[in-house]
Amino acid sequence: MNVESGLRERTRRAVQREIGEAALSLFIERGYDATTIDDIAAAVGMSQRSVFRYFATKEDIVVGKMDATVPVMLQTLRSRPAEEPVWTSLRHLFFMLDEPGRPQTAEATHRVLLETPALFAAYLRKLQLIQDAVVEVLRERADMAGKPYAVDDPAPRAVTAAAFGCLVAAQHAWLASGAAGSLGDAIDRAMATVAPRI
Amino acid sequence: MNVESGLRERTRRAVQREIGEAALSLFIERGYDATTIDDIAAAVGMSQRSVFRYFATKEDIVVGKMDATVPVMLQTLRSRPAEEPVWTSLRHLFFMLDEPGRPQTAEATHRVLLETPALFAAYLRKLQLIQDAVVEVLRERADMAGKPYAVDDPAPRAVTAAAFGCLVAAQHAWLASGAAGSLGDAIDRAMATVAPRI
DNA sequence: GCCACGGTTGACAGTTACTGACAGAACTGT
DNA sequence: ACAGTTCTGTCAGTAACTGTCAACCGTGGC
Structure with missing residues (x-):
């Protein structure tokens, strides 16, 4: 299994994508500053800590x-x-x-x-x-x-x-x-x- | 007294300048991220809260x-x-x-x-x-x-x-x-x- | 079918940048 | 000296992160 295409890597990218899309919707809807990481975490049903496992910073989303x-x-x-x-x-x-x-x-x-x-x-x-x-x-x-x-x-x-x-x-x-x-x-x-x- | 040159304004700018210089020294010496606002406040002998009365954000310093x-x-x-x-x-x-x-x-x-x-x-x-x-x-x-x-x-x-x-x-x-x-x-x-x- | 294992997760605690509120000190114009 | 403005420290609170750790989960070996 190389780095490119393992199952792990694919699901990881899928989750990352899902967080990104949910976050962007929220940012567009109610503004970037008015959206907390907790809001985003709740929107995708995970903990704040896990969101930071997929993105280093809020801007990075x-x-x-x-x-x-x-x-x-x-x-x-x-x-x-x-x-x-x-x-x-x-x-x-x-x-x-x-x-x-x-x-x-x-x-x-x-x-x-x-x-x-x-x-x-x-x-x-x-x-x-x-x-x-x-x-x-x-x-x-x-x-x-x-x-x-x-x-x-x-x-x-x-x-x-x-x-x-x-x-x-x-x-x-x-x-x-x-x-x-x-x-x-x-x-x-x-x-x-x-x-x-x- | 207009806005430009009152004593208040001059002392304000002087304090701002002092904070700026002290902060810059610290940033150069030990790095920006490794310098906290409390460090800067201590260096100029005031509270963290007062530093934020002179600069809106750390970057703004x-x-x-x-x-x-x-x-x-x-x-x-x-x-x-x-x-x-x-x-x-x-x-x-x-x-x-x-x-x-x-x-x-x-x-x-x-x-x-x-x-x-x-x-x-x-x-x-x-x-x-x-x-x-x-x-x-x-x-x-x-x-x-x-x-x-x-x-x-x-x-x-x-x-x-x-x-x-x-x-x-x-x-x-x-x-x-x-x-x-x-x-x-x-x-x-x-x-x-x-x-x-x- | 069971177990060992690497990666993922949530819960928790801690740091740091900031913000609002408030009471007291210091300063300004009269 | 007095009244009004401005400054200050203290305190409490929020939000973005970060480290730690025990529990969990999918994969592969047996």
């Missing part, structure tokens, strides 16, 4: 699921052609954030995420961690293309930060517009206003 | 002082010529972050700020709040220059986010280099790698 998308994002980035402009490659990272499947809850989720101070802060920090991983891949990519960045060259980090900044700006703009149109279009518009100097 | 720089930043931005490229104007916002006067503590402060998860998250969120104010001024500026942004144009927010992203990237790069050179130079290098599409 919302932003923790982003960890799962990181390997996919990195794989996406690695699979892009080496000659493609960096900005284009970075834009492809954000396609998976376009929340396929639940159009009506996407807005409510975004609202809770961006408008709850504690959650928004946790989200921004998580994005920074993702950026660290992305920068590493960008460096790999430049190495393989025969044009490695100097170790102290801030370019990959700065360009990545600019792209993620555009992402957050797009999410804000999209929410402000009442979630009119697709989030993907909002990201496109935001990223069209800035570009790396090649 | 570190990032709260940024609030004071916001009006200055906005004034700086407003005083820039309207024809100046936005990117140049934004770069001028960051000059005041170059920490004049305390070169050796600047590195330690940055390290605590960027390497303590809770603090880093609070810092990123604070930067977002500053960005909101900056975006407003950019819109004012465009209005007065006779070329207003459309209400749903993500450009000012995206460009601002990109600039602040470069700032954070520069801070990371500067720290990673062991604080070699000035932070201002690091910001220049980071911002040189990206530019708005005019």
Whole structure:
């Protein structure tokens, strides 16, 4: 039994998912701060202690699921052609954030995420961690293309930060517009206003 | 007696400053998480309750002082010529972050700020709040220059986010280099790698 | 069918960041 | 000196965590 697919691991993920969905409903319904861990535990019929066995922190119940998308994002980035402009490659990272499947809850989720101070802060920090991983891949990519960045060259980090900044700006703009149109279009518009100097 | 300069207000700021400095020393010395509010209160000889009368949260002891720089930043931005490229104007916002006067503590402060998860998250969120104010001024500026942004144009927010992203990237790069050179130079290098599409 | 075992769970106690209430001390303007 | 405001410490309470431990439960060996 490897780590990936044991029964234990599967049930664990199922429980985690169930807690996450119940918690998100409560957060959307009555607000993040007004929802206690005990409320969430009661909603899924377990003790507070057990909820903390599945999520390290309350914020993690919302932003923790982003960890799962990181390997996919990195794989996406690695699979892009080496000659493609960096900005284009970075834009492809954000396609998976376009929340396929639940159009009506996407807005409510975004609202809770961006408008709850504690959650928004946790989200921004998580994005920074993702950026660290992305920068590493960008460096790999430049190495393989025969044009490695100097170790102290801030370019990959700065360009990545600019792209993620555009992402957050797009999410804000999209929410402000009442979630009119697709989030993907909002990201496109935001990223069209800035570009790396090649 | 107006709000600005009464004796009460001055002593209040003095106490706030004293708490801030004592807390920062402790954070640098033994780490943010390992320092309790009671430790800080004891260091300045007051009760825990009183510390919370000067700072809303523990993170605020570190990032709260940024609030004071916001009006200055906005004034700086407003005083820039309207024809100046936005990117140049934004770069001028960051000059005041170059920490004049305390070169050796600047590195330690940055390290605590960027390497303590809770603090880093609070810092990123604070930067977002500053960005909101900056975006407003950019819109004012465009209005007065006779070329207003459309209400749903993500450009000012995206460009601002990109600039602040470069700032954070520069801070990371500067720290990673062991604080070699000035932070201002690091910001220049980071911002040189990206530019708005005019 | 039974038992040993690793992982899971709930109950409990403890720490820490915060908040509200209140009474007394200190300070301010007159 | 007095009245009103502000500051302060104390106390009690909430909520997010964390460690501990005994009971429980599904899996595999016999």
